[in-house]
Amino acid sequence: MFTNERKLFHEVHHNTQFSINVYGGPQDSIEFDAIFNLYEPVTIETCYDDTNSNEKQLGIKNDKGDWNTNGSPRRIIHFDKEKLCLLAQVFDGSNNIKDAKLSAIQLREELDILRTFNNVKTTLSSIDEKFMIMEMWHETNSQKSGDIIRNIHFAHNGFDRIYSGPHIGVGNPLFKSSRRICKLNSDYDNIDLLNVDFNYSQRINYSPAKKHNEYMKLIAENSWSGKVINDYRIVARKMLNLGGERTLIAAIIPPKTSHINGLLGFDFKDENDLVLAEAMFSSLPFDYFVRTLNKGNLQPNVVAKLPYVTSKYNSALCLRALMLNCLSEEYSQLWERLYKKEYNENKWAKEDKRLSDLKFSNLKSCLTFETSCRTDFERRQILVEIDVLTSMALGMTLQQLQTIYKIQFPVLQSYEDDTWYDQNGRIAFTNNRSMTGVGFTRKDFEVIKNEKNGEFILEIEDDTVVDGPVKRTIRYKAPFTKCNREKDYEEVWHNFEERFANI
Known part of the structure; x- marks a missing residue:
C-alpha cells in the first residue's frame, strides 16, 4: 500500500x-x-x-x-x-x-499487539445500554434551521457554551480559546492553566439561537437522567488526523454544555464508566487502535469497537483522568462523587523534583484549583502513566508499548525531542505546532538554552481571558531539560509493576 x-x-x-x-x-x-x-x-x-x-x-x-x-x-x-x-x-x-x-x-510484531486487544472480550458496544453516542449540533445545518447562532464570546453559563473541536486537547477541556476573530482552524490560542480563574471557561464560537425551553426540546434524551446535557460527557474530535501527533483526542465536558458535530459526544449512565473510558481514550494504546483502523472520521461504529477493560488499575486510571480534566469548579460534583480516600495514597511513578507526591497526599473530597495537574510537566507525566496503566490493563508488554510509540507516532516523537521544560515544569520551548505561542521563540531560546541556572522573563499578551488582552510576565527557571518517553515508559512500568504486584 x-x-x-x-x-x-x-x-x-x-x-x-x-x-x-x-x-x-x-x-x-x-x-x-x-x-x-x-x-x-x-x-x-x-x-x-x-x-x-x-x-x-x-x-x-x-x-x-x-x-x-x-x-x-x-x-x-x-x-x-x-x-x-x-x-x-x-x-x-x-x-x-x-x-x-x-x-x-508497519511491522509484523504489531500482529501480537492486535492479539492483546482481541483478548479483551468487552467492548464499548457491549455496555450499549449504559451509554449513548451523539453528534448534537450540525455546524452548518443547525445555523440554517435557527437552532444555534455564530457568536464568538465568553459564555455567561453552561447552556450558552457550545464547544468546537479545537477547544479540547487530550484529557484537556480547556486546551484552546477562540480568538476574537475566529475563521480558521489556526484562530485559537493555547490556554495557560496556571493563569486562569477557577470559574474560567474559554471563548467559544456559538450560542443557542432559541429560547431556553425551545432549545431544551431539541436536546437528545437518555434513559437515566432525562436530557444528555444533565450529565458530564466525553467529547472527542471527529476528524482523525492519522499522521499527526495524536489521533484520538478526547476530554470531559461539564453538564449544561453542548457541542457542534466537529466533536462526537459520549454520555454514560455510570460516571465511573465515563472517567475510566476517558482515561483509556487519552492513552497511546487506544490512539494506536484507532489509528490502525485507518478511518478519516470517528464514527459511532469505530467507537463501538474500542475495548472496555476493567482491572486492578481502574482506580489509578480514574484518578489520573480526573486530575487532567477537572480544571474548573464546574467539575466539582464529578470529583466529589468519585473521590476516594485511597487516592491520597498514590505517588508519582517517576523521580523528579518537579513532581511532588504532595499532589496526591493533599487531595481533598472537595475540588480546588490545586487538585488538578496544571503544569506542562505534570500533565505530560500523567499521560505517560495513563499509557502504562492502560497497556497493563490490556495485557500488553513494555516492549509492545514502546513499539507502538516508536513505529506509529513519529510526530509525537519529534515534538518530544524538541520540547524543553524549565525547573518549574513550564514549557520553555517547543516545536509542537499545536502549541504555537507557548514559551520562547526558537531564536530567543537558543540564547538561553544551555544556561545552568538563573531566571528568564518572557513578556506576553494574553487574550484568552474575559478581561483581556492582559500583559503577563512569565518567569522561567534554568536549567532546561527534555524528556525521553521511552525511558520514562521503562521507569514508570517498573514502578507500577512493583506497586501492583500484590494487588
Whole structure:
C-alpha cells in the first residue's frame, strides 16, 4: 500500500493512497504478503532482499522526520487464514475472514499487539445500554434551521457554551480559546492553566439561537437522567488526523454544555464508566487502535469497537483522568462523587523534583484549583502513566508499548525531542505546532538554552481571558531539560509493576 507523500504522481494529492496488487491462480489456502506505508518502490526490493538485516529506523518516519523508505523483512506481513480472522475479530467482531479489513500495520510484531486487544472480550458496544453516542449540533445545518447562532464570546453559563473541536486537547477541556476573530482552524490560542480563574471557561464560537425551553426540546434524551446535557460527557474530535501527533483526542465536558458535530459526544449512565473510558481514550494504546483502523472520521461504529477493560488499575486510571480534566469548579460534583480516600495514597511513578507526591497526599473530597495537574510537566507525566496503566490493563508488554510509540507516532516523537521544560515544569520551548505561542521563540531560546541556572522573563499578551488582552510576565527557571518517553515508559512500568504486584 503506497501513499503519495513523496509526490511520485504530481497530478494527485499527497495524501492519496493506492496499491499495487499481484494475483496468482487458485490455491488450496489463502496466503499472501502485504507491505504498508510505502513511499518509494525501492522499499519493496529491500524488504525481499535476503541479505538485508536492517533493524533500525523502521517507523513511518525516520530520525530526520522524513517519510521512511527503509525496507526490512519485518515489514512483510504474511497473511493467512488465522491472521485474517484476527483482523476480522479485532476490527469487526466477526469470525468471518471475508469481513477482514487490512489495517496499516508497519511491522509484523504489531500482529501480537492486535492479539492483546482481541483478548479483551468487552467492548464499548457491549455496555450499549449504559451509554449513548451523539453528534448534537450540525455546524452548518443547525445555523440554517435557527437552532444555534455564530457568536464568538465568553459564555455567561453552561447552556450558552457550545464547544468546537479545537477547544479540547487530550484529557484537556480547556486546551484552546477562540480568538476574537475566529475563521480558521489556526484562530485559537493555547490556554495557560496556571493563569486562569477557577470559574474560567474559554471563548467559544456559538450560542443557542432559541429560547431556553425551545432549545431544551431539541436536546437528545437518555434513559437515566432525562436530557444528555444533565450529565458530564466525553467529547472527542471527529476528524482523525492519522499522521499527526495524536489521533484520538478526547476530554470531559461539564453538564449544561453542548457541542457542534466537529466533536462526537459520549454520555454514560455510570460516571465511573465515563472517567475510566476517558482515561483509556487519552492513552497511546487506544490512539494506536484507532489509528490502525485507518478511518478519516470517528464514527459511532469505530467507537463501538474500542475495548472496555476493567482491572486492578481502574482506580489509578480514574484518578489520573480526573486530575487532567477537572480544571474548573464546574467539575466539582464529578470529583466529589468519585473521590476516594485511597487516592491520597498514590505517588508519582517517576523521580523528579518537579513532581511532588504532595499532589496526591493533599487531595481533598472537595475540588480546588490545586487538585488538578496544571503544569506542562505534570500533565505530560500523567499521560505517560495513563499509557502504562492502560497497556497493563490490556495485557500488553513494555516492549509492545514502546513499539507502538516508536513505529506509529513519529510526530509525537519529534515534538518530544524538541520540547524543553524549565525547573518549574513550564514549557520553555517547543516545536509542537499545536502549541504555537507557548514559551520562547526558537531564536530567543537558543540564547538561553544551555544556561545552568538563573531566571528568564518572557513578556506576553494574553487574550484568552474575559478581561483581556492582559500583559503577563512569565518567569522561567534554568536549567532546561527534555524528556525521553521511552525511558520514562521503562521507569514508570517498573514502578507500577512493583506497586501492583500484590494487588
